[in-house]
Amino acid sequence: MNTIADPTPSTATGAQAPAPLAARPVPRRTGFARDTAAVFVRESRPLVRDPFSVLFSLVQPLVFLGLFGPLLVGAAGGDVAGTLQWFVPGILVMVALFGTASTGANLLFEMQTGSHERTLVAPLSRNALLVGRALKEVVPLMVQGTIVVLVAVPFGFSVNVPGLLLGLVVLAVFGIGFGALSYTLALGCRNRDWMFWMVHQTLLFPLMILSGMLLPLEDGPEWMRVAAAVNPLSYLVGAERALLAGDFGAPAVLGGAIAAVVTCAIGLVVGVRAMRRAR
Template identity: 30%
Template sequence: MSAVTIEPVSGGGLKWALADGLTVTKRNMLGMMRTPEIILYGAIQPIMFVLLFSYVFGGAINVPGAPGAKYYREYLMAGIFAQNVLFGLMWTSVGLAEDMQRGIVDRFRSLPMARSAVLTGRALADTALNAFTLLIMILAGLLVGWRVHSSVLEALAGFGLLLLLAFAMCWIGAFIGLSVRDSRTAQSAGMILFPVTFLSNAFVPTQGMPDWLRAIADWNPFTTVVSACRALFGNPNPVGNPGTLPGDHPALVSLGWAVLVLVVFVPLAVRKYRMATSR
């Protein structure tokens, strides 16, 4: 671990916790910059999905109201963006598991720092990494023909929603990383969310699913985020179940899901961290 000096901030309390969290964020981001393979391999998978679905499956999938491979690519990219953000939680789970396994967290405990800083710093650093890989995905999307057909503010709102999802997913990753014994298990555990991306409208419209499965897919948080981003980007966005809350107000439902994840998993991750560091 690179040397990091953390000094208590006069006044303590929230100001101290925020300062310590930003210091740990810097430590984690420096570690990422020294191992660029993390960013490289994190970007390869979504790029492969873009190419695979755009040029292999895209010609065989028609989007209602917008047929053709070109329109499918615009339909696809919001799903790829959200998938990349969702899988970003594995960076958090693996990173925390490695820190626990190597005893780095125990070294943090010996420093005069807020305990919350370890988790906050990890979540913020991984959200920044998600933002960087999202930029790579935007460039890949532009190369295959994806375009934004809305205003700048709407587009920024879409990317902001994706980063909010990234931050929320980091806390699920933190809980997973603190619940397993090593980084390999943490990576495997994170893959349990893989079916969530396919039980959604990320790659195909939900209209072709059986009614009972479509109802589940339409309430899937991943579906609402993807639908909200498509609407904000001005991309093809066939509504799977119009007349319902997630169908008519996907952005509002997505914000609700993000808040719910934070309300549930922030306390769970903090509690798990206290249990793990009190042994």
């Protein structure tokens, strides 16, 4: 007599066989906004646990303010207040530049330790992995910019509070984009951290000098003025000087805002593409 085989597979202990792979539950992805918020919180936790790192990164801008500023005061005939009105906005742009240009080093460290690979396989949007990291750069930038202004006030710097707030917003928009570009560079320099720092140092100081944040470029050679005209930081510096002086209608404000938005858009587009291709 023929027997009919039991269609349900079993083991010697009577346990049921595992469900087919297709039937197993797959982690569901959440929305982009929630993913971005989760990445933002994760990246911000080291700042909360170690706030002194934010203050320590202020050493370089404060050194420029304390040592380079007096030289400018001497060149201006001892006009301390006027020099600070011109110089402090440039220092704020320096804070945004230095603070966001090095953020890719953190991603390099995560890639070397394997932490980044674990985030890539998490049920998170690749776009959110980049955008959340870039948004995190706004927090230390705001804190550091405020501290620089507070340090300069006792020495005669006069600040327009609404202008300061709007100026910090413009710097935050720029910082998001420039931080995203730093992350993109880190992704491209995987396992070659020396290349990251070589590109970092090669670009950082020319951008700073050709922005006019340290010295006026009006009396410089023609080639420097041409280079400054294509440097987004020069427009950002002009906007910060106008905003902190309360001149909201100055053409430089519009130019700086456009430069910040364009930098942010380019950084996020390039960074998101790089993050999507990351393995």
